[in-house]
Amino acid sequence: MMIRLFILLLGISVAVPAMAALDLVLPEKAFQGDMIVGRVLPRAQVWSGGKGLMVDEAGYFVMGVPRDMKSDLVVLAKAGHDRIKQTIGILARKWQIERIDGLPKKKVTPDPETLRRIREDSRKVRAIRTSTPHPTGLFIEKGFITPVRGRISGVFGSQRILNGKPRSPHRGLDIAASMETPVLSPADGIVCLVAEDMVLMGNTLIVDHGLGVRSIFIHLNRVIVKKGDRVSQGDLIARVGKSGRATGPHLHWGVFVGTVAVDPRKLFH
Secondary structure, X not given: OOOOOOOOOOOOXXXXXXXXXXXXXXXXXEEOOOEEEEEOOOOOEEEEOOEEEOOOXXXXXXXXXXXXXXXXXXXXXXXXXXXXXXXXXXXXXXXXXXXXXXXXXXXXXXXXXXXXXXXXXXXXXXXXXXXOOOOOOOXXXXXXXXXXXXXXXXXXXXXXXEOOEEEEEOOOEXXXXXXXXXXXXXXXXXXXXXXXXXXXXXXXXXXXXXXXXXXXXXXXXXXXXXXXXXXXXXXXEEEEEOOOXXXXXXXXXXXXXXXXXXXXXXXXX
């Protein structure tokens, strides 16, 4: 069977033979914001940055390259007495500057009560990102598709200036579309969070794609699925809205590997 070795930064599909000896299948180079999927012997242990990585039954594992990473990435693998190390050269990207005006003042410079609610919303999302993920790469075979067809109105990694004030870099992809436009699951996964009326994110949905890879969909008008549902690529999961901190209807789609945000636009082609 043709396996989609999900190093989508290379934009290729390859058939991967069964491994008889310890080996690492990884790209030589990657860009800031890339998601890297490697392969090793299923029984092997893998580390990067001093942290152990989850390896599924087929030997796949995933790493996210942080937006501001400046050093190369070193990956170590061990199986029995065998050890192997590989270095991935990290290439810099030039990030855009985006200015967004007309946002409600309390959502840019919140009062104490609004700030308390924002922090509580963030804790809920972070609890999902740091929880144990599904142990299999559910996205490996079919990869990712775009969840909404529309105009790209905001890109990953851009420096946001909101109402004239610098804010954190954008950690997802904004796709402008009309209200109630269908939002499709970009890959197979399991719904792990459905939350309504978050201050900044509005109606929010998170889908676990396995091995620490999760999609977050925010500013939704409504969510179609419920927590625990198994979804397949292309399934209707929500409808586009403008809830939370949004000036118009659009989908914000973010992809995280653990707590590391990666560029969703690099995952489909």
